[in-house]
Amino acid sequence: MEDTICAIATSRMVGAISIIRVSGPKAISIVSKIFQGHDLKKVKSHTIHYGHIKVNDEIVDEVLVSVMLAPHTYTKEDVIEINSHGGINTTNKILEILLDKGCRLAEAGEFTKRAFLNGRLDLAEAESVNDLINAKTDMARKLALSNLSGNFSKEIKKVRQKITDIMANIEVNIDYPEYNDIEVVTNETLLPKLREVKEEVSHLLNNSKNSKLIKDGIDVAIVGMPNVGKSSILNRLLNEDKAIVTDIAGTTRDIVEGSITLNGFLINFIDTAGIRETKDVVEKMGVIKSKQVIADADLVIMVLSNNAKVSSYEQDLIKIIPENKRIIFVNKSDLDKKINLDLDYIMGNTKEINGLDTLKEKIITLLNLNSIDSGDLTYASNVRQINLLKKAQNSLEEAIKNISQNIPIDMIEIDVRKAWNNLGEIIGEVYEDELLDTLFSNFCVGK
Amino acid sequence: MYDIIVVGGGHAGCEAANIAGKMGMKVLLLTMNLNNIADMPCNPSIGGTAKGVIVREIDALGGLMGIIADKSHFQIKMLNNSKGPAVRSLRTQADKRVYPQKMKEALKQNSNLEIKEGLVEDLIIENKQVKGIILENGEKIISKCVILTTGTYLKANILVGSENTPSGPHGEGRSNHLSDNLKKQGLDIIRLKTGTPQRIKASSIDFSKCEEELGDDTYYTFSHDLKPCYKINEQQKCYLLYTNEKTHQIIRDHLKESAMYGGYATGVGPRYCPSIEDKIVRFADKSRHQLFLEPESIYYDEWYLQGFSTSMPRYVQEEMVHSLKGLEHAEITKYAYAIEYDAISALQIKPSLENKILENLFTAGQINGTSGYEEAAGQGLIAGINASLKLQGKEPLILKRNEAYIGVLIDDLVTKGVKDPYRMLTSRAEFRLILRHDNADLRLREIGYKIGTISKEQYERLQKKKENIFQLEKELKETKFVLTKEIAQIFKENNILPPKRNMSYFELLKRPEIDFKFISLFKKFEYAKDVIEQVEIAIKYAGYIKKANNEASKLKKIEEKQIPDDIDYKKVNNLASEARQKLSEIRPKTLAQATRISGVNPSDIAILAVYLKKEYNNE
Known part of the structure; x- marks a missing residue:
């Protein structure tokens, strides 16, 4: 590693403090050129120093600078972290100055890459850094941390x-x-x-x-005929839990419509638009598409109406869902019972406040979420x-x-x-x- | 003027000189003492695990060691016979008087080879090119190439207790200046150490207190061409004995007096061949250590006490030896000693064994940091071949790791370097299932024929064998196994379940419990033993052999990714600094070789691969 790299280490949103990290053989000498305060070349390792970033006699910001000398640093190189508190514009300005003085902007993941190349992290540990950054739930964060610590x-x-x-x-x-x-x-x-x-x-x-469940969450598909209430069930689940409705790509090729956390696990509801949009649901295409969605999901909620007889299409659909990931939810319990089904199912409706609690309970028991040991995260x-x-x-x-x-x-x-x-x-x-x-x-x- | 001068008449030197002569070169072999040609200063045996396979490979390539060992041993064993064919290896107890004598006879028959006494102290060098040698007396002899096979003679010191004597083995002279002169040319010199145990007078040993170790009752030869020239029942016995608590106490009491623990030694000794004091210190909880008594020669009254090498002073050695059961009244004819010597850094050697700094200089054996007669001979052979090929204007012979143990040996040396004397072990060969004792000729003879070290007659015999292997496989596939009453009875007598359906003999042999020996009870296939052996191994271990071949072809892919000689590692961004330094120093020839360098991580290899692709369009 001959060059010295730098990047903004904190989120690029408005915040009280931003940290700019510099790593490489010239980290100390480059920062010294723009830092007014103690001589950073003479200070002890792992110390913090108050001072100013100054260029052409102009004070850019009041900062705290952490000096960490190789090899006991994240990258095993000399590392300096500049804590600035001037907001995003000032932070960008400091970054520009550093680039001007001879640093190179770090590529994605380059600090971790250096930590790995210099033997600070092994491969499994380096991978967990990525997991840590992308952790969506607390348990996922714990898992990543546990793996990062080796x-x-x-x-x-x-x-x-x-x-x-x-x-x-x-x-x-x-x-x-x-x-x-x-x-x-x-x-x-x-x-x-x-x-x-x-x-x-x-x-x-x-x-x-x-x-996988901890990290990426559980992919749940809600399937059923039009008008059985799939959308309202979904909306109700999402609303109740102040869901994170996003359009980010899920674990597979599916699009996640929205996610909730349940017992610390991320539950991703998979878009089943493909099935819904098929006009003639008895059509063969509809079944093929459903099969794909069902195969990809960790759990399938098959929604039926209490107020109607089970159609032959619905029966076909039930058959292709493996029993160990199937929940049959009979909606519209507030209407007259016309359903004829000799399988286990749970009942409820989206009108009552706690109408979906039994559904949640069922999800927890079916996936055995209570038994997953969050204490032994290896x-x-x-x-x-x-x-x-x-x-x-x-x-x-x-x-x-x-x-x-x-x-x-x-x-x-x-x-x-x-x-x-x-x-x-x-x-x-x-x-x-x-x-x-x-x-x-x-x-x-x-x- | 000579084509090649070989300096040193040990096992490396003999092979180098002989093979170069065989390849038509005019060769001069210089030795300090004509009586010490092919001397065996340490153990009286040739072969052993992995080493025995090297001897077979030397023979397959037209070298001498196998033939000479066959003509001079008094006991032979197939080691690991109860294990798989991949780890079997021959070991002989070679007669220390007969072996050198037969070797000298063989060298004398080589008409291109001249042998002369002389102590080399310097090389003639012009513009980093070696042009000959300078003897101790100032005499200069010029040649196109020089092969150094100096063994332990470079600045050798013999250590016994606190005594430190500048001397080669057996009180021979040593070369005082050659290694210094090499250093001046830019070669890195390292200091290594090895040792040898006591020799005991036969008549003073009470053999009745020791356990007998016998030779095998099957005939074997290292040579692919010779018939056995010994009688099974005339083999000599070796003996097994153990150290005891008393021995250990003596060693502990006098530990500080040994050259090693007293701090008198500076060289690095071999890990795998520790002195007895090392064993006692490192394995303190072991109540005994195994020792062997081996006759040095049927003409001598001396026995070699294997496992008891030490650098203790003589009076302590007396006590130590006398504490052993059966050796209470033993007379020590030669005391154990440690020997320190200079070697060159193997990282400065090319895979052809030519030096990277000095052109036309080849080295082989202990000077390269190895230990063992067989390792030396294997390198000597390759150095001799490659010096000759160079003078013939041809590409060097570089054996791959999946072609020969000799290939593994040289690749390890030039890629990983040497910290302690290198001994070949089967575990160093990741493709040992392919590098077997039994198929050395099939692996290497064609190569030998191509470079001119194997005769037409030998080559034709190999072709015949290959043809027979093919024929036998064909015959086995085409011959139906029919379970007659008689055959069923034979199965029953041997407690083997007969197959329920019809099948060919080829399929029948796939069953783990059925082998040719059993089949021969009811069906004869008229083929030579070595042909049957090849076919049997190929059938029985087909699955594993396939796996090994798959791995080998994977390796071949990156083995073919050449790294240009002029690569500047400073220009390869993102290499870890240790990797960059090692790569610049070792300058591997292929990407595969780079992967084997310690300190070069997978990430560095990935980066290097991308760089090669980008800069050299190297697919």
Whole structure:
């Protein structure tokens, strides 16, 4: 890293204080040129200094400057943080001055990238910085923080260490076959150890499902015939909870109509416009579209009317929704009952104040939200990590399978080593093409 | 004028000189002492895990070590026979008198090779090009290339306790100035250390207190061409014994008197081959350590006490040896010692083993930081080949990591450098399933034929073997297995369930419990043993071999991504500073080699790959 980078680290809205971060070998000398106060080249590391930013004898702002010297900084380089309090214009002005004096504007995620390149963060930790910035709920924030402090990496390292120990023992048996004081790993003694390691990997993998729920929220689709009250249910749910109605892209290709939090989880309601807009709902297209929405959603609320018989289209729709993610909500309980359905359903209407409470309860129980442990947040938190965990699990399963085929131990070790490499890749200890390009483009400026 | 001068007549030097002569070069082999050609100053054995495969590879490429070991051993074993074929390896107890003698005979038959006594102290260098050597007495000999295979002789010091004697092994002379002169030319010099244990007089050992270690009762050879030249029942025994609490106490009491712990040594010793005092300190909770007694030669009255190497003073060694069961009255004929010596930085060597700073200078063996006769011989062979190829105006032979252990060895050296003496281990070879003892000829003989180190006759024999492998596979696929009453009975007698459906013999062999040996009880396939072995391994381990080949072809992709010699790493933005420094120093030839440099992270590789693509349009 030869150049020195800078960026505004705080949100670019009007606020009392903005922080401009500068990192790189020239951080101190560049800021010194424009800072009037203590000589920053002489102050101790990790100290804060009062003074002014001054250019051409003109005071730009009154500031506090934090000086942090390498290597104990976020990027492992010299870092200076300028706390300015002059609002967005002044902050921009200071940034311009810094660029003028030889800093380069940091690219998206570049501070974190440097932290990673300089060995301050491992890969899993660097990824969690991105998660932290994008956390939408408190639990998602906690998960990201936990991973940033290396909890997930620690778990991976622990499992990996066990595999390392096993491999080292196999290797010593191979390279020193005549040393009979050394324990000999045989397929029989290896099997229970491998099962144990595999269990641990599976455990991490199972947890990661929860992690997706924590991070990205739960995608819920509301489906049903026109006029059964889908929109009013949605509006009612959103209004009640002062919903964040946004047009941001959700976890998949779907558009989120709005989100609420339930037990700390983000519930995203997926736009089912595709289905609603089909004029002739009995039309085949309608069913195909519904299938897609249903497949993508974590949960599907099928809305029926209490006041009408179940149509054949509705029956088809019910059939294609897997039972474990299906809630049948019979709306319009205030009207006459005409419905004929021999499946479990819940009833309510959007007119009464607490009409939707049972629906919420049902969502919580169906997704088991109460049982997700928010205390033990050591979860894999993105697709890359989950895929690698899966690969590791597969390799371990392969090894276990091949032991029963009487394959020699040095070959079983090939599978074990594969799992070991996969785990290493999660924390960034194995080379994999193009991994980082994608990774670092996900970061926003200034951490 | 010579084409090539080889300096040093050890295992690296012998192979280098011989192969260069074989390739038509006019070669001079300089040795300090004609009697020390192919000397074995340490253990009396050739081969061992991984090392045995190197010997097979040397043989496959036309080298000598395998043939000479076959002609001079008195015990042979296939190590790891109970494990998979990928980790099997031969080890011989080689006779310390016969081995050098047979080697000298072989070298004498090489008509392009001249052997001369002399101690080299400097090189003739013009414009960073080596043009010959200068002897101790000032005599200059010119040549087009020089191969240094000086072993431990560069500024060697022998350490026994606090005594520090400037001397090579066996009280031989040492080269006092050569490493200094190399340093003046810009080569980095490192100091390494190794050691050797005591030799014990045979008649003073009570063998009845030790456990016998026998040779195998199957015939084996390193050589792909020779028939076995020993008798199974005439093999010599080795013996196993252990240290005990008394031994450990003596060592602890005198620890400060050893050269190592007393601070008299400066060189870095090998991690994998610790001295006995190291073992006691590092593994304090172990109540005993294993030792072996191995005969040095059937003509000598001396035994080698493997595992007991030490730099303790002599009087402590007496006590230590006498504390061992069976050695209570042992007479030590040679005391253990540590030896320190200069080596050059392997990071300044090209994969061809030519020096990066001094052109036409090649190095091999301990001077490159390795340890072991086999590692030395493997490098010597490649140095000899590449010096010759260079003089013939041809591209150097660089074996890949998935082609040979020798390839792994050299790649490790020039990519990772050396901190302690490097010994080959099977675990260093990520493709060991492909780099087997049994397929060295299939891997390498064609290469040898192409560069002229393998004869037409040898080549034709290889082609015949390949053809037979193909034929046997075909025959197995085409021959239906029919379960007759007799055969069913044989299955029953061997406790093996017969297959329920009809299948070919090829499919039958895929079953884990069925092998050729079992099939031969009811069906004969008339093929040579080595052909059957190849086919059996290919069938039995097809899944794993496929996996390994997949990995190898993945590697091949980045192996083919060449890094131009003129790359300026300062211009590659975003490289971590450690990576930049290492890359500039090592200057890897390919992206794959770059990935193996410690301190070069995956992110650096990604950045480098993007840079290469952008700057050199390197796909």
